[in-house]
Every structure is written in structure tokens, then in C-alpha cells.
Amino acid sequence: MVEVAVGAYARAGTAARRAAALIAVLRPEHPAERVDPALVLRTLRDHHEPEPIVLTDADVAGLRSVAAALRAVLGAPDAPRAAEQLNVILVGAPGSPRLSYEPAAGWRMDPGAGDPGAGAPVGRSPWVEWFATGSALAFARLMVDRQVKPGGLCAAAGCGTPFADLGRGDPRRYCSPRCATRERVAAHRRRQAADAR
Numbered sequence: 217m218v219e220v221a222v223g224a225y226a227r228a229g230t231a232a233r234r235a236a237a238l239i240a241v242l243r244p245e246h247p248a249e250r251v252d253p254a255l256v257l258r259t260l261r262d263h264h265e266p267e268p269i270v271l272t273d274a275d276v277a278g279l280r281s282v283a284a285a286l287r288a289v290l291g292a293p294d295a296p297r298a299a300e301q302l303n304v305i306l307v308g309a310p311g312s313p314r315l316s317y318e319p320a321a322g323w324r325m326d327p328g329a330g331d332p333g334a335g336a337p338v339g340r341s342p343w344v345e346w347f348a349t350g351s352a353l354a355f356a357r358l359m360v361d362r363q364v365k366p367g368g369l370c371a372a373a374g375c376g377t378p379f380a381d382l383g384r385g386d387p388r389r390y391c392s393p394r395c396a397t398r399e400r401v402a403a404h405r406r407r408q409a410a411d412a413r
């Protein structure tokens with residue numbers, strides 16, 4: 217029996233934000249650089265993942281490979297290609313997601329990591345399954361609800377931070393108001409410099 221101490225699969229928005237935060241800290245775009253499990257732990261705690269949280273180096277390595285696939289979803293140039301990437305993750309996910317009910321939390325979707333038996337690839341930790349299926353479902357749910365990509369990579373120069381896009385309006389381009397302001401100021405300076413010439 218695999219003990220899945222990874223808690224609820226919360227609302228899509230919450231799970232998508234958590235996924236983006238984890239991708240940011242797992243830094244799959246820099247595979248040669250080490251990621252401190254303590255950082256991953258802190259991110260999980262910041263996002264209210266219930267204790268006890270135990271993460272091994274092998275868990276972190278597995279999470280990083282999932283993060284690479286999820287980052288490709290956010291980095292996709294458009295919705296069809298984001299969906300293509302998401303489907304790759306969903307098809308490869310072990311077990312089937314299911315609804316479960318908890319009096320305190322209500323109905324929730326569990327990413328089906330509780331099936332250690334049939335078909336679960338050997339060596340995949342519950343964390344890896346939770347991260348892959350839970351995040352992909354959350355992103356998929358956002359796409360269905362909003363009909364646009366579920367997030368992106370920040371367009372500000374030198375940033376590239378992954379973010380989930382839960383807004384109703386135009387797709388977001390920046391990870392934070394700070395990056396948006398920085399880019400606005402930079403664009404303004406470029407215009408001024410061009411005018412001065």
C-alpha cells in the first residue's frame with residue numbers, strides 16, 4: 217500500500233497556481249543545477265499542502281521531469297499546442313482521477329495516485345504522480361473553462377517565471393505586477409530614447 221500523504225487535490229485555480237510555483241522552484245530549464253529539496257518543501261507548505269511532507273532527492277528528481285513537461289504547456293505558443301502537451305501528460309498519467317468527498321473540504325478531485333497496483337510504472341513516487349496528474353488536470357480544467365492557455369512564462373526581459381492565468385480578460389503576459397511595471401517603464405524609456413534621436 218502506497219501511503220499518499222499529499223493531501224487534497226483542491227480547486228483548479230489553487231492547484232494551477234501551486235503547479236506554477238513548483239515549476240518555478242524546480243527549474244527544469246536548468247537541469248544541471250541542483251534543486252534544494254528544502255525549497256520544494258517550503259513551496260508545498262506555502263501552498264498549504266498538509267503535513268507530514270517527506271521529500272527525497274529521488275522525489276525531487278522525478279518532480280523536475282514532470283515540471284519540464286508542465287513548463288512546456290505554459291511555454292506553448294498557443295492553446296492548441298498547450299493542449300497537445302497537456303494530453304501527453306494526461307495519457308501518461310497512471311490511474312484514473314476520481315471524485316471524493318470530505319466533510320471539511322467538500323467534493324474534490326483526486327488524481328488517482330491511490331492505485332499502487334495495476335499499471336503504475338515502477339519507480340514513480342506518489343509525489344510524482346500527484347504532481348503530474350493533479351497539475352495537468354488543473355491546467356486542463358482552466359483551458360476548458362476559459363478557452364485559452366492555462367498560463368504562461370513571464371515575457372519580461374530576463375524573467376521567464378511560470379504563472380497560472382486565472383483572469384477573465386486578455387491572456388496575461390507577466391508573472392507579477394512588478395514585471396509588468398518594469399516592462400512598461402522599459403518600453404517608455406525606449407520610446408523616449410527613440411524620440412530623442
Ligand SMILES: [Zn+2]
Nearest residue numbers: 370375391395
Ligand atoms: Zn516576471
